[in-house]
Amino acid sequence: MDSQSRAQDSAPASRSLTSATVEPLLTRDFDARPALMHERLRSQHGAVAPVDLLGVPVWLVLGYAEVLEVLRNDQGVWSKRVTDWRALSEGRIPADWPLLPTYGGHSCMFQEGRSLTELRAAWSAGLRPFQDRSRPQARLLEAEVRRYADELISVMGEDGGTGWADLSAQYARPLAILVCNRLIGFDAGNDEMLMDMWRLVDAGPDAAEALARLHATLSDVVDAKRRHPGDDLPSAMLAARPDYTVDELAHEMILLIGVVGELVGSLICLTAVEVITGNTGARAALAAGMLRETVNRVATANPPYAHLTLRFATADTALGGTHIAAGDPVMLSVSGAHNDPRFADAADPSSVHSSRAHLAWGAGPHHCLGDELATTLVTIAVGRLFERFSGIDLALPADQLPWRSSPIVRGLRSLPVRFQLHEAPDGDDATDSDASGQRETPAEASEGSERSGSAISRLVRMLLRQGN
Structure with a gap:
C-alpha cells in the first residue's frame, strides 16, 4: 500500500492551513519538472498538501479521485465564489496579491x-x-x-x-x-x-x-x-x-x-x-x-491547465485524509491527478487507445x-x-x-x-x-x-x- 493510500485509510489529519508548514509552489524546479515536485509533495503529505501560492497558503489537491470528487461536488461543499474565501473576507489576503484580480x-x-x-x-x-x-x-x-x-x-x-x-x-x-x-x-x-x-x-x-x-x-x-x-x-x-x-x-x-x-x-x-x-x-x-x-x-500527459482556479470549502469537510476547514482555499492539480499512480498506472501510456478519462476539460458543474x-x-x-x-x-x-x-x-x-x-x-x-x-x-x-x-x-x- 502506498503512502497516499495509507493516508486516506486513516482518520482525517487535523492540520490547520494557517499554521501548517508550507513551501512555495512556484519555483524553477516546478517550472521545469512539475511532476517531480508533485511526487515529492504526494510522498510527504498524501493526496492533499499545504503549499504557498505567491505568499498565500492553499491546499493543493494531487489525487485523481480527490480532484474528481471536488470537481463533481456531489455534496455541494465546494464553491468558486470568492465570497466563500474566509481569509479574504477577514482581510488576510494582501490587496496587491498578484492573482487577486483573477478572482474579481x-x-x-x-x-x-x-x-x-x-x-x-x-x-x-x-x-x-x-x-x-x-x-x-x-x-x-x-x-x-x-x-x-x-x-x-x-x-x-x-x-x-x-x-x-x-x-x-x-x-x-x-x-x-x-x-x-x-x-x-x-x-x-x-x-x-x-x-x-x-x-x-x-x-x-x-x-x-x-x-x-x-x-x-x-x-x-x-x-x-x-x-x-x-x-x-x-x-x-x-x-x-x-x-x-x-x-x-x-x-x-x-x-x-x-x-x-x-x-x-x-x-x-x-x-x-x-x-x-x-x-x-x-x-x-x-x-x-x-x-x-x-x-x-x-x-493527459501535459494538461495545459496544470492547476485550476481556487475553490473554497463552504463547510468543514474531509478530503483525501485531510481535514479542510470551512472557508479554506483548495487548488486542484490536474497534472498532479494525471500523475497519481492510481490513475497513471491504470493504462499503458504508450497505447494509442482512448485516454478520455483525463481531467483537462474539468468535470462536474x-x-x-x-x-x-x-x-x-x-x-x-x-x-x-x-x-x-x-x-x-x-x-x-x-x-x-x-x-x-x-x-x-x-x-x-x-x-x-x-x-x-x-x-x-x-x-x-x-x-x-x-x-x-x-x-x-x-x-x-x-x-x-x-x-x-x-x-x-x-x-x-x-x-x-x-x-x-
Whole structure:
C-alpha cells in the first residue's frame, strides 16, 4: 500500500492551513519538472498538501479521485465564489496579491447555483452552432481555421522552404487569437484590437491596459450585436439570454479570449512537441489518423491547465485524509491527478487507445462547455502543421524548452523549430472539406477566404515587429 493510500485509510489529519508548514509552489524546479515536485509533495503529505501560492497558503489537491470528487461536488461543499474565501473576507489576503484580480471577475467561472446554471445555458446555446459539426456555422469555422493555419504557415515560409520559426509566437497563439476574433464577430480590420488580444494572452506588462481597452471595445461590440445580431457567439448568447447586460457579456467574451488564447494556443504547442519527439503515443496516433485521440493523449500527459482556479470549502469537510476547514482555499492539480499512480498506472501510456478519462476539460458543474470545439481547433492546427511540413525538428533539446512560470497554465514561452515545407498546401484538405469529410459550399469558401487572408498577414507581421 502506498503512502497516499495509507493516508486516506486513516482518520482525517487535523492540520490547520494557517499554521501548517508550507513551501512555495512556484519555483524553477516546478517550472521545469512539475511532476517531480508533485511526487515529492504526494510522498510527504498524501493526496492533499499545504503549499504557498505567491505568499498565500492553499491546499493543493494531487489525487485523481480527490480532484474528481471536488470537481463533481456531489455534496455541494465546494464553491468558486470568492465570497466563500474566509481569509479574504477577514482581510488576510494582501490587496496587491498578484492573482487577486483573477478572482474579481464577473464571468460564469466564479458563479454557483442558479446564476451558474443560467450563464452556462447561454454559453451552451451560443457554442452549439460552432461545435456541432453538422451545422453550417461549424463547417465554415473549420474551413476558416484551415485557411488561418495555411496562411500562418505560408508567412513562416516566405523566405524559402526551409528555415527557423517560433511555433508559439508565429503559429499557435496567432491562430487562437484569430479564432477568437471570428467567434466574437469583430471587424477583421481592427488591428489594434487584435494586438490587445495578443497582449492579454501574453500576460506581459501591457496586459492590464490591454484588458481595459478590450473591455471597452467588447462592450461596444455587444451593444451593436444587441441591435444588429450576427452569425457569431455574442449574438447567439444574447438570443439565449436576452437579459444579459453589456458589461456581463463583455466579461464573458474576455473569458473566451483568455481560455481560447491560453488553452488552445498552449495545447497546439504541447501536441506539436509530443508528435515531434514521439512521446506518449502521439506520433503513433497521428500516423494512424487519430488526431483527436492525439490531442486527448497530450492533454493527459501535459494538461495545459496544470492547476485550476481556487475553490473554497463552504463547510468543514474531509478530503483525501485531510481535514479542510470551512472557508479554506483548495487548488486542484490536474497534472498532479494525471500523475497519481492510481490513475497513471491504470493504462499503458504508450497505447494509442482512448485516454478520455483525463481531467483537462474539468468535470462536474464547471466542466468546459467548449471541449469539443477546442479539440477540433487543436486537431486542425496540428494536422495542417504536419501536412504542410515535410520535416520539422525542435531547435532545442526537449528538456531545454522554456516554460512559462504560471500557477495555472502549463505552456511554453516559445517553441523554436527548424522546418522544411512542402511546395504548396493540399488544396482539397485546405479549402474544400472539413474533418468529418463534408465539403463546404463555394459561397462558404469565398466568404471565409475574403475575411481571412489580409487580417492574418497583418497580424503576423505586427506580432513579429513587436517581438523584435
